[in-house]
Amino acid sequence: MKIVNYRLHQPFATDRVGIIVENKVIDMASASQQQLPVSPSDFFAMGQPAIEKAKEIATNNQHLQASYAFDRSQVTLGPPVPDPKKIICVGTNYADHVAEMGSELPQYPVLFSKFSNALIGPEDAIHKSTATGQLDYEVELALVIGKKASSVKKEQATSYIAGYTIGNDISARDLQKRTPQWLQGKSLDHTTPIGPWVVTADEVKQPGQLDIRSYVNGEERQSSNTRHFIFDIPSLISFISDLITLEPGDIILTGTPDGVGLAMDPPQFLQTGDKVRLEIEQIGEMEHHIVTKP
Template sequence: MKLVSYKIKGTPGPLRMGFSLDDKGKIVDLQETWRQMQLNRQDRDSVDVTETSFPSNPDQFFAGGNRLIKQAMDVMAFAAANNIDDNGYNRDDVYLATPVSSPSKIICVGKNYAAHAAEMQSDVPDYPVLFAKFANALVGPEDMIEKPDFVRKLDYEAELTVVIGKEASNIKREEALDYIAGYTIGNDSSARDLQKRTPQWLQGKTLDRSTPIGPWVVTADEVGDPGQLSINAYVNGEVRQAATTEQLIFDVPFLIEFISSLITLKPGDLIMTGTPDGVGMGMDPQQFLKDGDHVTVEIDKIGQMANKVKELKS
């Protein structure tokens, strides 16, 4: 199931939860379809407390975790059986936002592919290299990557991104996948000149509106093994990164075990699992993003996300 955060173009109002049955199909409102399903079941008591029991707000929905994900799957099955998608919105008529706009935590993993560590002239780490982003950095699949004009070395980083579905503390790797709501695509845009001027990376990693996430969250059941996915990045149509998540040094179950031993993960939290080799800083000569560049990231079983770089004049 592909879960989206959307609004009708040109209209005011808050973002709402929706879903798409395929990459190019109509966007169907999730809460409204849930309401129709409850009416079909003659469950009027549930309909009367719709916003409480099945929120339309994307952040509230993902904070509900796997309980609401399971209900959403029931809604999708109802929609498919009753041709509800015929009443959805055409893809061109909706704006897709980042699926989770205000996670309590965005935990990123550095140097998690050996070839990327090598191109950055770094040793393979013994433990996961963790750093944080904040929600101010997030933009959606249709938004610009904003580049302040004082940033000279803006880089791209294609990353499989995990959305947590259940509170997780001291979780064993054998159980880790049960705590995942789904997966999405991340582009960990990095201002290398800011990142490298101090030992701590934060200032180069969480600039305002610099990190696209999207275009949707694909539920864990559709992705299956997160360690068998191709991951690619293109800049202006040129292949820059091409790898598979099988090459992760620390795979997704290990990361959840490791992180949850340090930090309690909450539903809606994001884990950006690291980027493969092929980043601009690792090229010879180095190639960084410029105003007007197009960055496309593709991950198997999730889809594609494309964003344009926009330089901001100070």
């Protein structure tokens, strides 16, 4: 099942949670007779009960003929979780990426955070701020947490995942590297696409075996597989939940493979007018243009 955040093409429309069925978007609040919330963030905050109710709706074809089923052409998709409580990112989680960045293999997962001001949807443009001259791309598998997780054992870790989506951990390398802390280069306004939807965990049987790629202006830049994680998904959830209680709707970005612009010879950073496409097996693809920040 594909869960989306959508907005109708009409005045005063607001973000609403829906599911994709046969290329239509079904509104969850209407289809559930208001048992499910309107807000995508509220939907994920409900955790697994909301997802189970949505699955019931997805299997009922009668909803496809209802007034609350919209063609894709009628809506714009936003970030599936537009205002998560936490966005936790994992750095240096592919050995080849560690090597190309001239770093050492980490003994523990490298964690940093983003804020929701950075999030954009699968149909938005990435803003290039004049504060940076080194904007870089990073395709990543992202997890959405489905239930409260604290001190989770590795063996149970995947049961805490609501679903999977694609993230682009856009990084301003000059800002990231000018201090020991990375935050200022990782959370610029309107720079982190998430989407195009959340694919529920039951449909991604082996998240540790997914092909992952990025392209800039049609040129393949990154091509790897999540089997090359240094710290696999159960290890990450267990490690993070020992330190930080994870809540439904929290997002974890799991790291990027080698092939980033900074590591090219010479470095190739994103410029206004560039087009970036991301692909992850079993999830989908996103494509974004780079525009100068208004």
